[in-house]
Amino acid sequence: xxxxxxxxxxxxxxxxxxxxxxxxxxxxxxxxxxxxxxxxxxxxxxxxxxxxxxxxxxxxxxxxxxxxxxxxxxxxxxxxxxxxxxxxxxxxxxxxxxxxxxxxxxxxxxxxxxxxxxxxxxxxxxxxxxxxxxxxxxxxxxxxxxxxxxxxxxxxxxxxxxxxxxxxxxxxxxxxxxxxxxxxxxxxxxxxxxxxxxxxxxxxxxxxxxxxxxxxxxxxxxxxxxxxxxxxxxxxxxxxxxxxxxxxxxxxxxxxxxxxxxxxxxxxxxxxxxxxxxxxxxxxxxxxxxxxxxxxxxxxxxxxxxxxxxxxxxx
Amino acid sequence: xxxxxxxxxxxxxxxxxxxxxxxxxxxxxxxxxxxxxxxxxxxxxxxxxxxxxxxxxxxxxxxxxxxxxxxxxxxxxxxxxxxxxxxxxxxxxxxxxxxxxxxxxxxxxxxxxxxxxxxxxxxxxxxxxxxxxxxxxxxxxxxxxxxxxxxxxxxxxxxxxxxxxxxxxxxxxxxxxxxxxxxxxxxxxxxxxxxxxxxxxxxxxxxxxxxxxxxxxxxxxxxxxxxxxxxxxxxxxxxxxxxxx
Numbered sequence: 001x002x003x004x005x006x007x008x009x010x011x012x013x014x015x016x017x018x019x020x021x022x023x024x025x026x027x028x029x030x031x032x033x034x035x036x037x038x039x040x041x042x043x044x045x046x047x048x049x050x051x052x053x054x055x056x057x058x059x060x061x062x063x064x065x066x067x068x069x070x071x072x073x074x075x076x077x078x079x080x081x082x083x084x085x086x087x088x089x090x091x092x093x094x095x096x097x098x099x100x101x102x103x104x105x106x107x108x109x110x111x112x113x114x115x116x117x118x119x120x121x122x123x124x125x126x127x128x129x130x131x132x133x134x135x136x137x138x139x140x141x142x143x144x145x146x147x148x149x150x151x152x153x154x155x156x157x158x159x160x161x162x163x164x165x166x167x168x169x170x171x172x173x174x175x176x177x178x179x180x181x182x183x184x185x186x187x188x189x190x191x192x193x194x195x196x197x198x199x200x201x202x203x204x205x206x207x208x209x210x211x212x213x214x215x216x217x218x219x220x221x222x223x224x225x226x227x228x229x230x231x232x233x234x235x236x237x238x239x240x241x242x243x244x245x246x247x248x249x250x251x252x253x254x255x256x257x258x259x260x261x262x263x264x265x266x267x268x269x270x271x272x273x274x275x276x277x278x279x280x281x282x283x284x285x286x287x288x289x290x291x292x293x294x295x296x297x298x299x300x301x302x303x304x305x306x307x308x309x310x311x312x313x314x315x
Numbered sequence: 316x317x318x319x320x321x322x323x324x325x326x327x328x329x330x331x332x333x334x335x336x337x338x339x340x341x342x343x344x345x346x347x348x349x350x351x352x353x354x355x356x357x358x359x360x361x362x363x364x365x366x367x368x369x370x371x372x373x374x375x376x377x378x379x380x381x382x383x384x385x386x387x388x389x390x391x392x393x394x395x396x397x398x399x400x401x402x403x404x405x406x407x408x409x410x411x412x413x414x415x416x417x418x419x420x421x422x423x424x425x426x427x428x429x430x431x432x433x434x435x436x437x438x439x440x441x442x443x444x445x446x447x448x449x450x451x452x453x454x455x456x457x458x459x460x461x462x463x464x465x466x467x468x469x470x471x472x473x474x475x476x477x478x479x480x481x482x483x484x485x486x487x488x489x490x491x492x493x494x495x496x497x498x499x500x501x502x503x504x505x506x507x508x509x510x511x512x513x514x515x516x517x518x519x520x521x522x523x524x525x526x527x528x529x530x531x532x533x534x535x536x537x538x539x540x541x542x543x544x545x546x547x548x549x550x551x552x553x554x555x556x557x558x559x560x
Contacts, residue, residue, distance in 0.1 A: 062404045085406040092404070096396035100332040101325060112321045113407045157406070 013040050014076070015161055015192045016061060021070035023056050030056040032216035033070075038194065038209075043187050045203035046196040047302075048213030054196040055093070057213070058165055061194070062090060074161065086114055089159030091150045093166050097138030103127065103149060104134050107156065114157030126152040126182065144175050151182065162186060164195035168202065180206055200302045231302070233258070233270040234295055236277055238288040240267060247286065254280040266292075319411055326419025330385065331426075340381045340427050344373040345434045347496075352439055364527070367443060368498075370435035371451060371522035376495040377431055378424045378455055379515060382462035383469060384482045386420055390470025391478040417463065424459055428452050443526060451525040458518045461539050464546035465514075471553040489515035514542040 016038035023031040031053040038044055046054045059065040060072050063079030077084045097106060107124070111117035118126075124134065127148050133141065138149060147167070154162060164183075168176045183206065187193055197203055203210050204224045212220040212227060220230045240247060251260045251269055256277040259270045267288070271277040274293050281288060330336055351357060352366050359365035393399045402412055432448060435441040443451075465485070472478040490496055492506060493515025499507050510516045517538045521531030 064400060064403060082406045082408065085404065088404070090401075090404045092397060092401055094397055095401045096398060098325075098329065098393070098398055100329040105325065105328070109321060109325055110405070112318050113405050 012076075014038070015040050015074065016194065017071075017073040017076075018057070018061070019071045019073070021057070021060060021067045021072060023053075023060060023065060024068045029216050031060070031067075034216075034218050035070075036211060036218065036221060038192060040192055041187070041190050042209055043183070043193045043207050044195075044209045044211060045207035046194065046211045046213055047198070047200060047203040048196075048219075049198055052213040053216040054198075054213050055165060056216075058163060058194075058196055062088075062163060086157060087160045089154035089157055089162045091147075091154040091162075091164045091167055093169070095146075095150055097146070097149070099137065099139045101138055102135050103129060103138055103141070106138050106149070107152060110153050110156035116158055117156055118158045123152050123156060126155055128178070143170060144172070147171060147175070147179075151179070155186075159191065161192045161194070164193070166196055166198070168197070168199070232295065232300075234272070234274045234293070235268050235270045236274055236281070236291060236293055237263070237266045237268045238291045239265070240286075240288045242287040243267065250284060250286060251281075254284065256280055318407065319414065322407070322411055322415030323418040323422075326415045327422045330419050330423045333385075336381065336385060336423065339384070340377045340423070341430055344377040344431055345438075347376075348373045348431070348434065349438055363441075366435070366439040367441050367526045368523055370432065370439075370441055371526055372495045372519055374428055374431045374451075375455055375458070375515075375519045375522055376490050377427045378459050379462045379489065379495075379518060380486050381423060381427065382420065382459045383466045383486050384479070385423075386416070386463060386466030387469025387472075387482045388475060388478050389416075390467065391472050391475050394470075395473075395475060420463060420466075421456065421459070424456060425452075428455055447525055447528070451522045454521045454525060454531060455518075458521060458539055461514050461542035461546060462518070464543050464550065468546050468550040468553070471550055471557065489513060492516070493519055495519055512538065514539055 014037050018036050021034050048054050060067050074084050210227045220227050256271045257269045469478050469482045493513045499510045517535035520535045524531045
């Protein structure tokens, strides 16, 4: 264990390292024993339902919260270190700006915080705001404009690593697309990007790696394809003229079958391996017909995961 | 150094652009000054002395208010709307941010002092020796420290409504009991005895002494220093406790 840690710390390619991180509030564990490493240049989504611990994990990476156990390293150093912060840009959820400051003044102020800031013209372009809006007070902007300004402020220091906390909540489709276009360009420039979201589609479309959070734990970690393979259940569905509790029992006894349920007037069995399940059903000569094989959809699997989390809480 | 300079400048601009500041810190004390020196006959024996005395009362009243309320409520606002958290993820050191705020606040106090002194001169032709103007101004700037510390204490409150309600009440009580509105001679004896221990009475007291050609009492300076340390300790303690999540 220690040997791998030492390796990771000397490896310049590892931008973020979470090592057995736990964060407890009173007796509740918001984040529970999470470990991962993020390599330079990746676009990572922390995906999970509300209350999964996404924002808590992010807050620890930003040095806003101290982990109860474990360590968090950015660029091999402490998140709170000023030298580390100079390499980071952040867009938090719902920030209202310091009042009585114009957009231009806010941009200039933020540029002054960093040793090698982006030039003013590029920042202005990033806000996408018109000349007259640049001279308005930040707090007077519309919700979408504020978000654009927040994005520009995050980029003020020309950061190598950028954090976005739920960046597209409340944005319309056009604004959302524009935002992800910008992010795509940042990634092309070799920056490392980490964002949290509870929109599965976004994680799937944008990220090259998804960290799936559920109830404070890392439920899955991999490329969107790997995640799909891990969490999506494959199902076989059919109808039967001789449906009975006995049939259900025989189905459940087949080793490849994980679960058996009704949906839309059909009988479904879920399995890890559809080939084996089919072979078993045929070998048993069960009275079924009109067989279909379904590859589950990621959003369904995600919903299931979210739902089971909810049920687990209420029970 | 450049960072500190810009941070100070920005904080100063923010305060001066705030219409509430102009009203509460300038318009109201000047209006009071006008009313109690020109409209009502307060029956003072020495009218000129009363006019200079009340000018000091209103200047200290103004500075005390902005130190407690403007600073305190602003701190709460910045925390509730997430700005404070956002600043903490930037490389800007927290101390620089705090220093910028204090600087902006002090410049604003200086501005208030100049404007209200000028109003006294224009309304009543208050005339003091240059050294008296200067010393009373300096006393007020220095004496504002415990109230700034009280402002940071107000700034630890959770909600803007609470902070503004509490700071308003504290401000008014301190002003009235400290003899800023009316000399404490008209208060009941017990209140007068309490007043001598209040920061507001000692704050005003130094300026009242200066315009009478006397030096501020040592006890005034010491009591103000004591309150400064007390409020600083309290607000630092509460802040540490809040951050230790």
